[in-house]
Amino acid sequence: MTEKVLEVQDLKINFKTYAGTVQAIRDISFDLYKGETLAIVGESGSGKSVTTRSLMGLLANNATIASGSIKFKGEEIVGKAEDDMTKLRGHDIAMIFQDPMTSLDPTMKIGQQIAEPLIKHKKLSKKQAWAKALEMMKLVGIPNAEAHIKDYPHQFSGGMRQRIVIAIALINNPEVLIADEPTTALDVTIQAQILHLMKKLQAEIDSSIIFITHDLGVVAGMADRVAVMYAGQIVEIGTTDEVFNFPQHPYTWGLLNSMPTVETEKGELEAIPGTPPDLLDPPVGDAFAARNKYALAVDAKERPPYFKLSETHFAATWLLDERAPEVTPPLEVQKRWARYLVAHPEADRKHAVAVEASAILGTEDNN
Numbered sequence: 001m002t003e004k005v006l007e008v009q010d011l012k013i014n015f016k017t018y019a020g021t022v023q024a025i026r027d028i029s030f031d032l033y034k035g036e037t038l039a040i041v042g043e044s045g046s047g048k049s050v051t052t053r054s055l056m057g058l059l060a061n062n063a064t065i066a067s068g069s070i071k072f073k074g075e076e077i078v079g080k081a082e083d084d085m086t087k088l089r090g091h092d093i094a095m096i097f098q099d100p101m102t103s104l105d106p107t108m109k110i111g112q113q114i115a116e117p118l119i120k121h122k123k124l125s126k127k128q129a130w131a132k133a134l135e136m137m138k139l140v141g142i143p144n145a146e147a148h149i150k151d152y153p154h155q156f157s158g159g160m161r162q163r164i165v166i167a168i169a170l171i172n173n174p175e176v177l178i179a180d181e182p183t184t185a186l187d188v189t190i191q192a193q194i195l196h197l198m199k200k201l202q203a204e205i206d207s208s209i210i211f212i213t214h215d216l217g218v219v220a221g222m223a224d225r226v227a228v229m230y231a232g233q234i235v236e237i238g239t240t241d242e243v244f245n246f247p248q249h250p251y252t253w254g255l256l257n258s259m260p261t262v263e264t265e266k267g268e269l270e271a272i273p274g275t276p277p278d279l280l281d282p283p284v285g286d287a288f289a290a291r292n293k294y295a296l297a298v299d300a301k302e303r304p305p306y307f308k309l310s311e312t313h314f315a316a317t318w319l320l321d322e323r324a325p326e327v328t329p330p331l332e333v334q335k336r337w338a339r340y341l342v343a344h345p346e347a348d349r350k351h352a353v354a355v356e357a358s359a360i361l362g363t364e365d366n367n
Contacts, residue, residue: 010067010068011068012066013232040212043230047231047233109150111149115133226240242310248309248352257330273291285302285304304318307353
C-alpha cells in the first residue's frame with residue numbers, strides 16, 4: 001500500500017454552543033491508503049463521526065474547521081465550495097450511515113434512491129440508472145430484486161435496509177467508503193453477512209474504507225490498521241496486529257481489557273473508570289490522565305508527544321518515554337504482549353522515539 005488516497009493533518013474542529021466552544025477534534029493526523037481498511041475506535045463522544053463527516057463536508061452549521069488540512073488524492077478539501085463538495089460527495093467519497101431507517105427517504109422507492117447518484121454524477125438516463133440499480137441490488141444480496149425495486153424502505157427488514165444503504169454508497173464505485181457503525185442495530189448473524197459483503201465489494205471495486213466502530217471484535221476481522229481515539233485525539237495508531245497484540249496506550253489497554261475473549265474467566269472484565277473530559281475546557285496534559293491508574297505526574301502538566309514504536313505504530317503516552325518508570329499492564333495485555341513478542345522478537349517498547357504528529361503521515365524521518 002503506497003498510494004495515499006486521504007491525508008488528514010493537524011485537524012482541529014470546534015463547535016460553538018451556548019455554553020462555549022467545544023474543542024471536539026484536537027490536532028489529529030492520519031492517512032488512508034488505496035485498498036486498505038482503517039478502523040477508528042473509541043467511546044461515544046471521542047470524535048469518530050465528527051472526523052469522518054468533515055471528510056465529506058457534512059459538519060453541522062455550528063461547527064468550524066479551526067485549522068488543519070484534509071487532502072483527497074493530493075487536493076485540499078478544507079475550504080472547498082459546496083458545489084465542488086457536492087461533486088465529490090457520493091462520487092469519490094461515499095458514506096454508509098449508522099441507522100438506515102433514518103438515512104433512507106421513506107417517501108422514495110428503493111430503486112429511485114439507488115439510481116439517484118448515477119443520474120446526478122454520471123448523467124445517466126432514468127432507464128439506465130434503474131437498470132444499474134437493479135444490478136446493484138442483486139450484488140448486495142437483495143433476494144428477488146426485480147419484485148422489490150419499487151418497494152419503499154418500510155417494506156424491508158433492518159438487514160435488507162442496510163444492504164440498500166450500502167448499494168447507494170457503492171453505486172458510483174467511490175475511492176473512499178466511510179462506514180459509520182453500519183452494523184450497530186443488527187443481530188450478529190446479519191452483522192457477519194454485512195461485513196463479509198463489504199469486504200467482498202471492496203475487493204471488487206478496489207476502494208478504501210474508513211470503518212467507525214466501538215466493537216473491537218468487528219475491527220479484528222475487518223481492518224488493516226486501527227486508530228484509537230479519545231477526547232478528540234488519536235492516542236494510538238498502528239496495524240491491527242500491533243494495536244491488538246502490542247498495545248501501548250493505557251486507554252487501549254482499558255478497551256481491550258473490557259472486551260471478552262475465549263480465554264476470559266468469570267469476573268475478569270474491567271470497565272474503564274470515570275468519564276471522558278469536558279471538551280469545553282480540555283485538560284492541559286494527557287486527556288486520559290484522570291481515568292488512568294498508570295498516570296504520571298507529567299500527565300497533568302504536559303500533553304505527550306507521539307512515540308514511534310515501528311514504521312506503522314505510534315502511541316501518545318508518557319509511559320513510553322525513556323525516563324518513565326516501568327509499569328505492569330493488565331494481565332490480558334501481558335498475555336497479548338507475550339504472544340506478540342514470540343512472533344516479533346525484534347519489537348521493543350523501550351526504544352520508542354518521540355516524534356511529531358506529522359510522522360504518522362510519513363512526512364518526516366524520525367529514525
